[in-house]
């Protein structure tokens with residue numbers, strides 16, 4: 001197969017690219033390396049993945065922008081599947097620069113879909129959407145404190161289902177732009193017969209994740225713990241997320257592409273109720289593993305933060321024949337080992 005991975009120099013995209021290249025498929029990665037402009041990100045970290053992929057057999061790297069309709073159409077003409085991960089990823093950046101957020105997330109996704117439609121073949125498209133499409137409706141589910149974490153009160157033991165309303169709530173520009181793109185992906189699946197899959201993902205983590213304060217919290221905590229850097233927790237730290245190891249996510253994407261269904265799949269993809277962490281629990285775990293706790297400062301809650309988000313993964317499990325497998329402990333240990341081996345990459349980034 002020929003696979004296009006947009007945003008392929010990023011965290012998730014690079015793992016998708018590697019997985020397909022390893023099994024002998026040809027992968028085209030398109031990335032404009034804009035991740036380097038994210039607040040606190042180091043250009044060295046952005047270049048690291050790019051250079052790694054450039055040396056990977058079966059991977060071609062194209063430095064380009066998903067908003068470039070001609071470029072994307074040209075590449076899509078020859079591909080058999082698309083994994084679209086390129087995006088503006090930080091809620092905080094979307095608040096200060098909603099134009100860039102809209103153009104990257106909405107227009108960029110639209111260009112990818114249009115290129116697939118114009119190709120006139122049933123090209124599977126996997127879109128990396130987010131739990132943020134549900135906005136603050138998640139908070140209305142009812143949560144209570146239980147030790148170092150919040151939990152849903154009752155009736156949501158399986159997590160947040162895809163049927164939760166996306167209406168009548170605050171979203172943040174990031175939530176709105178991802179939702180607009182999410183709807184376009186669904187619509188192109190229904191209208192034009194493209195086998196599209198919207199993966200509404202919560203917290204994905206793994207090796208090579210250059211988490212910063214604004215995005216990728218598990219990696220940000222891991223890096224801070226190992227380098228002894230101070231951390232700011234917005235809120236009380238009892239916020240809970242389900243945690244999915246990136247290798248498990250790639251398996252879910254591959255399962256869809258191997259048996260793509262027409263009509264527009266929408267599913268929540270995450271670690272689910274078994275694989276969750278609160279911020280405070282992660283700090284405790286890191287202290288046990290590294291022998292030290294990073295200095296922590298507490299600040300006000302962030303706009304539209306969700307007290308608990310846990311994905312109901314039953315639809316993804318049923319449709320894809322897939323299960324999240326890696327425990328948060330194993331995921332975090334793998335990340336600690338990777339960061340410890342690549343300390344030099346993080347020396348000049350500021351947290």
Ligand SMILES: NC(=O)c1ccc[n+]([C@@H]2O[C@H](COP(=O)([O-])OP(=O)(O)OC[C@H]3O[C@@H](n4cnc5c(N)ncnc54)[C@H](O)[C@@H]3O)[C@@H](O)[C@H]2O)c1
Nearest residue numbers: 007009010011012031032033034035065066086087128204
């Ligand atoms: N990591 C998570 O926990 C998570 C959770 C939910 C959703 N997502 C979504 O998954 C996708 C990938 O996330 P990630 O964690 O790998 O982020 P990432 O920042 O590591 O990767 C995104 C990549 O897209 C590239 N990019 C941005 N704008 C581009 C453009 N206009 N043209 C070409 N490339 C561009 C960036 O340079 C970066 O390399 C994003 O769309 C994000 O919204 C991620």
